Amino acid sequence: METGTSxxxxxxxxxxxxxxIMDVMSVEQAIIAEAxxxxxxxxxxxxxxxxxxxxxxxxxxNPELVEQVIKAVSVPVMxxxxxxxxxxxxxxxxxxxxxxxxxxxxTPADEVYHIDKSLFTIPFVCGAKDLGEALRRIQEGAxxxxxxxxxxxxxxxxxxxxxRIITGQVRRIQNLSKxxxxxxxxxxxxxxxxxxxxxxxxxxxxxxxxxxxxxxPSDAALMMHLGADGVFVGSGIFKSDSPEKFARAIVxxxxxxxDYELIARVSKDLGAPMKGIEISKLHSSERMQDRGx
Amino acid sequence: MRIGVLxxxxxxxxxxxxxxxxxxxxxxxxKTEQLAEIDGLIIPGGxxxxxxxxxxxxxxxxxIREYAGQGKPVxxxxxxxxxxxxRLEGAEEPHLRLMDMTVARNAFGRQRESFETDLDVKGIDxxxxxxxxxxxxxxxxxxxxxxxxMYKGEIVTARQGNLLASSYHPELTDDYRLHExxxxxxxxxxxVKAE
Numbered sequence: 001m002e003t004g005t006s007x008x009x010x011x012x013x014x015x016x017x018x019x020x021i022m023d024v025m026s027v028e029q030a031i032i033a034e035a036x037x038x039x040x041x042x043x044x045x046x047x048x049x050x051x052x053x054x055x056x057x058x059x060x061x062n063p064e065l066v067e068q069v070i071k072a073v074s075v076p077v078m079x080x081x082x083x084x085x086x087x088x089x090x091x092x093x094x095x096x097x098x099x100x101x102x103x104x105x106x107t108p109a110d111e112v113y114h115i116d117k118s119l120f121t122i123p124f125v126c127g128a129k130d131l132g133e134a135l136r137r138i139q140e141g142a143x144x145x146x147x148x149x150x151x152x153x154x155x156x157x158x159x160x161x162x163x164r165i166i167t168g169q170v171r172r173i174q175n176l177s178k179x180x181x182x183x184x185x186x187x188x189x190x191x192x193x194x195x196x197x198x199x200x201x202x203x204x205x206x207x208x209x210x211x212x213x214x215x216x217p218s219d220a221a222l223m224m225h226l227g228a229d230g231v232f233v234g235s236g237i238f239k240s241d242s243p244e245k246f247a248r249a250i251v252x253x254x255x256x257x258x259d260y261e262l263i264a265r266v267s268k269d270l271g272a273p274m275k276g277i278e279i280s281k282l283h284s285s286e287r288m289q290d291r292g293x
Numbered sequence: 294m295r296i297g298v299l300x301x302x303x304x305x306x307x308x309x310x311x312x313x314x315x316x317x318x319x320x321x322x323x324k325t326e327q328l329a330e331i332d333g334l335i336i337p338g339g340x341x342x343x344x345x346x347x348x349x350x351x352x353x354x355x356x357i358r359e360y361a362g363q364g365k366p367v368x369x370x371x372x373x374x375x376x377x378x379x380r381l382e383g384a385e386e387p388h389l390r391l392m393d394m395t396v397a398r399n400a401f402g403r404q405r406e407s408f409e410t411d412l413d414v415k416g417i418d419x420x421x422x423x424x425x426x427x428x429x430x431x432x433x434x435x436x437x438x439x440x441x442x443m444y445k446g447e448i449v450t451a452r453q454g455n456l457l458a459s460s461y462h463p464e465l466t467d468d469y470r471l472h473e474x475x476x477x478x479x480x481x482x483x484x485v486k487a488e
Contacts, residue, residue: 001410008407011304011426011465015338015371018302037347039302039340074385074398075340076427098404098427121405255301255347256323 004121006143012076012099012123013144013207016040016230020220020251021078021209023047023234030069033237036247040076040099042232043069048105048152049235049274052286058106060088066095078125083292084110086119093122099144101125104291105151105234114292117141127211129162129289131169132188135198138206139191145204147228148289149212152235154276156213156222158289163210163226174202212289215240215273217253217263224257241271294479296472297322297331299357301347303339303372307464308472315472317479325356333366333479336373338426338462341398344372345388354389361391364485366455366478374458375429382432392453393435400430400447400460412461414450415441417470423449423461430460455482 002008019039024030030041044061051058060081070077076098081088088109089100102115104127117124118141127148128134134145147166149159173195176184181199185192197205210223211232220231231254233247240246249266256262284290298308300321309319312335320331328334334357336344348354361367369377376388378396385398401407404427411420423444431448434440441450449460450471455478463471 001408003406003408005409007424007465008409008426011424011462012404012407014304014307014465015340015426015462017304017306017339018300019340019343034342037343039343070403074383075342076404093405096403096405123404251343252347252350 009123009143010206013125016144016209017207018255019230020247020254021230021232022237022247023232024069025238026065027068027072029238029243030073032244033247034073034075036244037251038075038247039230040078041069041073042078042080042101042234044080047235047238048288049154049239050152051105052152060085060092060106063091063095066092066097070096080106081115082106082109084108084113084115086115089115089120089124093120097122099123099125102142102292103127104148104288108291114140125209127289127292128166128208130165131173131198132190133293134166134204134208135188135190135194138204139194142206144206144209146209146211146232149210149214150279150282151212151288152277153213153279153282154215154236154239154274155279156215156219158279159210159213159223160226162289163208163223163228166204166208167227170198170203173198214250215276217249217267220250221253221257221263224254230254235274239274241273245270246273294318294332294476294483295320295330296333296335296476296479297327298335298337299344299353299373301351301353302343303337304462304464305337308335308337308370311464311469311472312476314467315469315476317472317476325352328356328360332483333368333475334360335475336367336369336376337464338371338373341372341375341388342385345376345385348376348388357389358391361389361456364455364482366457366475366482367391368457368475370459370462370464371426371428374431374460377456377458392451392456392458393437394431394451395433396429397432398429399427401425401428403427410444412442412444412449414471416474421463421470422466422468423459423463424465425461428460431458
């Protein structure tokens with residue numbers, strides 16, 4: 001009997017496929033999210049748009065909140081640790097969290113090194129905006145990836161960019177010859193073996209979800225079309241007019257992303273989505289996607 | 294044999310891969326009408342609460358009960374096993390209520406307790422590599438249910454006529470013998486109907 005194997009950790013992410021993972025800031029929100037059909041709950045103190053508004057240092061959630069959410073729902077519970085903050089991650093693991101997001105949404109604790117995720121029994125998800133970042137995170141032990149997007153903006157453009165970059169790079173890698181692969185591994189800053197695996201299989205070795213800017217059912221469906229295995233929704237649910245309806249509608253649109261009549265139907269009578277932010281108006285220091293490369 | 298995989302949420306592609314390795318044709322099933330075109334249905338792993346809600350919403354509960362009632366085979370893995378059960382421990386309402394058994398969700402604990410192991414399964418000659426992820430357990434079965442494997446004294450694989458269920462994920466390994474067994478059940482059911 002073996003725990004924490006790569007199959008067990010990656011398999012956990014595979015069970016989330018086609019699902020929606022929702023950010024919540026309280027037990028009440030966790031219950032709403034689970035009832036709406038969330039496949040996992042991300043417990044955090046503030047959603048990304050509030051982190052932007054509040055400023056200051058954003059850290060791991062309070063352990064009491066994490067414990068209360070774990071008690072309140074039966075679906076898996078995730079929580080975020082700061083990039084490189086392996087003690088926050090160990091604390092979350094000891095609380096019984098099922099999955100850790102080493103996240104650029106929080107203020108990085110280390111500007112050079114990510115957490116050595118292979119040392120943990122529970123799996124990690126990390127953000128990536130290109131194939132180099134994706135494979136570096138996998139090398140460090142990530143069992144799941146997500147686009148970085150630009151969290152808390154309600155603007156899907158960056159998640160689209162990251163998903164298109166990664167799928168385009170994967171297609172290109174498939175067509176390289178062996179000598180070109182050696183060179184490409186050097187350019188991307190990744191292990192040759194991992195790149196060879198992408199070359200041979202034509203896909204990433206772990207699932208890749210959409211995250212960072214999903215605000216409507218159509219946004220979720222768009223990302224599924226572009227190759228996402230599932231969707232994270234951060235501020236998009238609990239910063240909308242009617243969180244319960246938005247949550248249910250995004251779940252349905254993710255399952256039936258090719259059924260446009262269904263997406264139209266579930267998009268009616270939702271009220272306003274979260275207010276968005278035009279990304280070009282962000283100062284470069286406010287761009288979360290540039291953290292942790 | 295054409296084997297459908299219920300594609301509302303969960304590990305659909307992995308099952309389709311195992312079905313094809315075992316010599317069948319795998320189909321993702323998103324609409325109830327598709328049930329008429331398949332010789333067997335797999336309900337995959339995923340989140341049982343999510344899968345259950347979407348099944349109710351799209352009429353799959355009645356449709357799958359009718360499908361199984363015609364003697365066609367249904368195989369549930371992990372969340373799929375929960376969905377097949379007549380009785381669930383805890384707050385979750387039972388879904389399809391097809392297999393006469395009581396199931397406990399997340400019976401081994403949280404993700405840190407998830408594991409893989411070698412498992413003896415009745416009808417398969419050498420041990421099967423079984424991956425348990427926040428897995429459920431079968432706590433009790435009636436005499437209609439045949440127990441195919443136990444792990445540490447608990448039931449983890451069971452069959453009731455045309456229904457098959459496993460606590461673990463046979464689709465996460467390259468060992469497709471449980472899928473082969475299920476395709477055999479589909480072939481039998483089809484032959485019986487032809488006669």
